[in-house]
Amino acid sequence: MNPAITTVVFDLGNVLIGWDPRRLYRQLIDDEARMEWFLREVCNNAWNEQQDAGRSWAEATEVLRRQFPEHAPLIDAYHLRWEETLVGPIEGSVALLAALKARGVRLLALTNWSRETFPVALRRYDFLGWFEGIVVSGEERLVKPDPRIYQRLLERYAVDPRTALYIDDAERNVAAARALGMHGWWFQGADGLHGELARLGLLPDGEATHG
Secondary structure (H helix, E strand, O other), X not given: OOOOOOEEEEOOEOOOEEEOOHHHHHHHOXXXXXXXXXXXXXXXXXXXXXXXXXXXXXXXXXXXXXXXXXXXXXXXXXXXXXXXXXXXXXXXXXXXXXXXXXXOXXXXXXXXXXXXXXXXXXXXXXXXXXXXXXXXXXXXXXXXXXXXXXXXXXXXXXXXXXXXXEEEOOHHHHHHHHHOOOEEEEOOOHHHHHHHHHHOOOOXXXXXXXX
């Protein structure tokens, strides 16, 4: 018999908090194709991930400003107007988090996020205070799916991986958690997550996922 799940570990971005740089750049670039080019070739995911890994925004923007001086104001906006990339709470997921909290389930979070911008989320979203602890990649200078950041969470909070469910919208991050012995769920919406939480006995089948 496998041990019962007693701890749920959430990713944050696009699981509990919607995030999309297009929300900002649609205000700054009036052509959709040009905006997509900019987010693919200039301020792209690989560049942004370096901030998640601990690089400062000052260094990050300077690197791109040297490469693309003609786009300097747009590059600066990624950091200066970063708060506008936050779409807001994913209400169905937050409702599930609240239900787990009400039932006394241990709650932790593991997120790829810049240490400089994470305080903005803490200020905006009260539900982040429901977690016993949050491991932020930018503070650890490690990013998922590096197994060392999962190990850091497991060791810091004395979690037996066999008793933990890890939830993430990136399949590769879920695979990394499973490789360490955790249960993993690839998040594609609150309804699917609700079904998995019910299957594991963490919530009743009828628990609301909205409101």
